[in-house]
Amino acid sequence: MFSESLPELVFYFNRNCPYAQRTWIALLELNVNFQPREIELGSDNKTDWFLSLNPNGKVPVIEQGETRVYESLIVNEYLSEISGNKLMPSSAGKRALARILMARCDSHLVKTSFSYLAHKSAENLEKEEQLKSELEAELRFLDTVIGESGDSYFLGEFTLTDIAFIPFFQRLAVTLPAFKNFEISQNNFPHLNRWLETMASRESCIQTAMKAEAIKEIYARFLKIDYFKKIGVAT
Numbered sequence: 001m002f003s004e005s006l007p008e009l010v011f012y013f014n015r016n017c018p019y020a021q022r023t024w025i026a027l028l029e030l031n032v033n034f035q036p037r038e039i040e041l042g043s044d045n046k047t048d049w050f051l052s053l054n055p056n057g058k059v060p061v062i063e064q065g066e067t068r069v070y071e072s073l074i075v076n077e078y079l080s081e082i083s084g085n086k087l088m089p090s091s092a093g094k095r096a097l098a099r100i101l102m103a104r105c106d107s108h109l110v111k112t113s114f115s116y117l118a119h120k121s122a123e124n125l126e127k128e129e130q131l132k133s134e135l136e137a138e139l140r141f142l143d144t145v146i147g148e149s150g151d152s153y154f155l156g157e158f159t160l161t162d163i164a165f166i167p168f169f170q171r172l173a174v175t176l177p178a179f180k181n182f183e184i185s186q187n188n189f190p191h192l193n194r195w196l197e198t199m200a201s202r203e204s205c206i207q208t209a210m211k212a213e214a215i216k217e218i219y220a221r222f223l224k225i226d227y228f229k230k231i232g233v234a235t
């Protein structure tokens with residue numbers, strides 16, 4: 001296999017982190033051998049040794065010999081490249097679209113969903129409706145993209161783009177009903193919901209998923225302390 005001539009790959013992660021889950025899924029899907037090292041967030045990631053791996057102090061990071069790569073979307077492209085460009089489309093145009101959508105996951109889906117979740121409805125009902133509409137508009141956009149690609153995956157085949165989105169949708173499937181009484185599966189997003197069903201049966205997504213109870217518990221704690229606003233993922 002392509003990656004076998006390279007030094008051992010160490011994967012620094014935290015099992016609750018959706019960005020690290022992206023890399024975990026890519027490692028499994030690409031069948032790359034790796035050594036997992038779980039990092040305690042709030043302590044390990046503030047140490048000099050971790051900051052020398054990633055000056056941003058965040059997971060995921062991978063280390064392979066002298067090479068250190070961080071930022072989940074970049075890490076996953078690195079993993080694809082050392083595996084013979086698997087999990088990326090073969091045409092340049094589709095690869096561009098794959099990158100546009102991956103960037104959009106962070107700039108739009110993450111932002112609109114965390115902003116809606118983080119908003120305390122009782123404080124301003126008008127704002128609550130506005131944030132809900134913004135998330136719905138983003139879900140509608142993604143629904144259309146999947147529909148235009150033939151209903152199975154974002155780009156018609158399983159790629160890093162599907163991997164970029166799934167950790168966030170796994171969490172939204174729990175947090176939106178629990179905290180907002182909103183269920184994507186009960187709404188008219190036929191292509192997105194079919195994609196979610198397809199992804200739910202994928203072994204790598206099952207193996208790396210957080211338990212629903214753990215998601216609820218962690219998010220309840222984070223929402224209480226306005227964590228998502230503090231770290232800048234919610235407006």
Ligand SMILES: N[C@@H](CCC(=O)N[C@@H](CS)C(=O)NCC(=O)O)C(=O)O
Pocket residue numbers: 016017018019020041042045057058059060070071072073
């Ligand atoms: N843009 C980064 C985000 C990574 C990130 O935010 N990771 C969080 C955990 S989910 C983290 O390590 N936080 C530690 C901290 O900020 O102290 C990526 O895509 O890798």
